[in-house]
Amino acid sequence: MADEKALNFLEEIIERDLREGRYGSILTRFPPEPNGYLHLGHAKSICLNFGLAIRYGGKTNLRFDDTNPSTEETEYVDSIKEDVRWLGFMWANEFYASDYFDQLYGFAVKLILKGLAYVDDSSSEEIAAQKGTPTAPGTDSPCRSRPIEENLKLFDAMKHGAYQDGEKVLRARIDMAHPNMHMRDPILYRIKHAHHHRTGDRWCIYPMYDFAHGQSDSIEGITHSICTLEFIPHRELYDWLIEKLDIYPSRQYEFARLNVTYTVMSKRKLLQLVNEKHVSGWDDPRMPTLSGLRRRGYTPEAIRDFCDRVGVAKRDNLIDIGLLEFCVREHLNKVAQRRMVVFDPLKIVITNYPAGQQEDLQSENNPEDPSGSTRTMPFARELYIERDDFTEVPPKKFFRLAPGQMVRLKSAYIIRCESVLKDADGTVTEVHCSYIPESKSGSDTSGIPVKGTLHWVSAAQAVPVDVRLYDRLFNVENLGEAEGDFKNYLNPDSLNIKTVYAEPSLKQAQTGEPYQFLRMGYFCLDSDSSPTRLVFNRTVTLRDTWAKERK
RNA sequence: UGCCCGAUGGUGUAAUUGGCAACACGUCUGAUUUUGAUUCAGAAAAGUCCAGGUUCGAGCCCUGGUCGGGCAACCA
Numbered sequence: 001m002a003d004e005k006a007l008n009f010l011e012e013i014i015e016r017d018l019r020e021g022r023y024g025s026i027l028t029r030f031p032p033e034p035n036g037y038l039h040l041g042h043a044k045s046i047c048l049n050f051g052l053a054i055r056y057g058g059k060t061n062l063r064f065d066d067t068n069p070s071t072e073e074t075e076y077v078d079s080i081k082e083d084v085r086w087l088g089f090m091w092a093n094e095f096y097a098s099d100y101f102d103q104l105y106g107f108a109v110k111l112i113l114k115g116l117a118y119v120d121d122s123s124s125e126e127i128a129a130q131k132g133t134p135t136a137p138g139t140d141s142p143c144r145s146r147p148i149e150e151n152l153k154l155f156d157a158m159k160h161g162a163y164q165d166g167e168k169v170l171r172a173r174i175d176m177a178h179p180n181m182h183m184r185d186p187i188l189y190r191i192k193h194a195h196h197h198r199t200g201d202r203w204c205i206y207p208m209y210d211f212a213h214g215q216s217d218s219i220e221g222i223t224h225s226i227c228t229l230e231f232i233p234h235r236e237l238y239d240w241l242i243e244k245l246d247i248y249p250s251r252q253y254e255f256a257r258l259n260v261t262y263t264v265m266s267k268r269k270l271l272q273l274v275n276e277k278h279v280s281g282w283d284d285p286r287m288p289t290l291s292g293l294r295r296r297g298y299t300p301e302a303i304r305d306f307c308d309r310v311g312v313a314k315r316d317n318l319i320d321i322g323l324l325e326f327c328v329r330e331h332l333n334k335v336a337q338r339r340m341v342v343f344d345p346l347k348i349v350i351t352n353y354p355a356g357q358q359e360d361l362q363s364e365n366n367p368e369d370p371s372g373s374t375r376t377m378p379f380a381r382e383l384y385i386e387r388d389d390f391t392e393v394p395p396k397k398f399f400r401l402a403p404g405q406m407v408r409l410k411s412a413y414i415i416r417c418e419s420v421l422k423d424a425d426g427t428v429t430e431v432h433c434s435y436i437p438e439s440k441s442g443s444d445t446s447g448i449p450v451k452g453t454l455h456w457v458s459a460a461q462a463v464p465v466d467v468r469l470y471d472r473l474f475n476v477e478n479l480g481e482a483e484g485d486f487k488n489y490l491n492p493d494s495l496n497i498k499t500v501y502a503e504p505s506l507k508q509a510q511t512g513e514p515y516q517f518l519r520m521g522y523f524c525l526d527s528d529s530s531p532t533r534l535v536f537n538r539t540v541t542l543r544d545t546w547a548k549e550r551k
Numbered sequence: 552u553g554c555c556c557g558a559u560g561g562u563g564u565a566a567u568u569g570g571c572a573a574c575a576c577g578u579c580u581g582a583u584u585u586u587g588a589u590u591c592a593g594a595a596a597a598g599u600c601c602a603g604g605u606u607c608g609a610g611c612c613c614u615g616g617u618c619g620g621g622c623a624a625c626c627a
Binding site for chain 2 (some may be wrong): 068071112166227236310311326397520543
């Protein structure tokens with residue numbers, strides 16, 4: 001069944017191009033710089049680039065934009081590849097801008113020969129001054145009229161290491177009074193005596209983004225080069241270079257980058273959080289990085305669904321993080337195994353259940369799963385329930401346990417609260433209940449209707465495990481508008497660690513498997529777990545309309 | 552004293568390309584429920600930034616404004 005969703009503006013462009021025979025098939029690319037880990041914003045770009053190619057029978061390249069050796073590392077290359085694969089996409093080719101350094105050098109020589117590029121001796125300050133301002137035209141560099149022969153010789157010397165960093169650059173010769181700042185003789189090459197993660201020390205001059213990206217697109221035959229809005233002013237230069245170089249005419253299109261409430265989405269800021277130890281690393285489960293989300297328990301399906309629902313357009317946006325949460329819940333509800341875990345235990349004694357007796361009850365693994373598979377839970381005289389699930393003076397519409405009130409213990413029996421034991425402070429220490437033997441789950445003949453169903457564990461068999469409860473990383477909705485240092489808005493309570501009591505079957509929990517702790521949320525086993533101590537991350541809570549009502 | 556983008560319910564995205572604004576999230580009801588989850592049914596919520604114009608008819612076209620964002624790294 002073809003989806004009837006309206007086309008976004010990129011799909012319209014592509015369909016038009018295909019219809020008019022401009023391309024036989026399309027080729028897109030995902031072009032990260034390997035200087036950090038991928039985040040949700042990249043996920044949007046990945047889903048777009050790969051999604052478009054899949055939809056229209058084309059292909060997508062993974063290309064590392066590695067033209068700045070001082071910030072890039074192989075560690076990042078590896079994590080990026082892992083994340084793209086995890087998200088569920090496979091690239092047609094793995095390329096690197098650094099693969100094209102020789103060709104790019106040739107392109108530069110070609111421009112010099114055409115009188116369209118020159119070597120400039122100006123310092124970076126001088127060049128900045130020459131640029132003028134958006135409202136005032138720039139001025140020509142003294143080197144602007146350097147003869148072609150001399151430019152050729154100088155550029156060759158640059159390549160061969162005759163100069164120090166910053167001594168010379170190669171600039172395009174366009175127009176120092178151009179209304180578009182990017183067209184005022186932009187720098188094409190700079191000198192950097194730095195070790196490159198792939199080309200080693202072979203080069204000491206490196207192309208700038210503007211002289212690498214479009215050229216790489218062109219070399220690969222990319223039909224639609226999709227990037228974010230801030231590159232709009234670069235498009236004129238992108239087209240100018242393609243025209244002057246007379247190479248394959250890739251076309252650039254721009255969409256609005258993703259912003260999400262209560263988080264930041266820039267590599268620079270995320271790097272700061274990592275470096276300054278506000279989080280445990282790039283894969284801290286609170287991070288909007290793909291590695292963080294993965295560790296948190298988010299599924300690729302959920303993230304892809306999110307990227308789909310977020311849409312693509314050209315206006316600035318701020319997406320409610322609630323949409324992301326909706327997407328995971330929707331997926332996890334279908335696939336997560338149910339387990340019972342009591343967070344804040346209150347002891348229940350079933351006074352009419354014989355001491356020392358135990359029975360194995362069956363509980364469904366997932367009510368959404370038609371196979372109806374079950375697991376075994378031990379039931380006994382002494383149990384734990386959630387302290388929140390009991391109160392001595394119930395408010396209106398409280399369906400849980402209270403003196404004289406009945407509730408069902410999920411997959412077990414209906415119990416009635418008979419009496420309460422307290423300590424000297426008046427804190428409830430134990431609740432004594434009776435159970436209705438004929439109300440056994442699956443063969444209930446009691447006919448008693450109860451409004452509430454509680455999760456529980458057998459006190460003797462409960463397994464203590466750690467849970468890490470995460471909350472939003474920041475406590476302001478729109479970090480883009482927040483004044484001052486974004487780190488001032490970090491949520492001090494974004495991580496809460498508790499020891500809780502799990503049903504015994506959870507000892508067999510597997511990493512990578514999602515679980516729903518009944519009524520408590522979705523969880524997954526963390527890599528910090530050891531055989532003696534299991535650690536679970538809370539992916540997201542369940543929707544909780546009762547919590548809202550209580551307020 | 553510039554150039555370039557953009558403006559539709561709280562949020563995001565649509566509107567058969569000129570025919571009286573739809574979908575999703577969120578919110579609020581109600582039903583079902585051995586998870587106050589899920590599921591289901593329903594409701595409230597914009598008259599499309601403003602002012603003119605063209606037209607039988609404008610969210611879509613034109614003109615002029617307003618507001619928001621971007622552009623002056625040897626970053627990408």
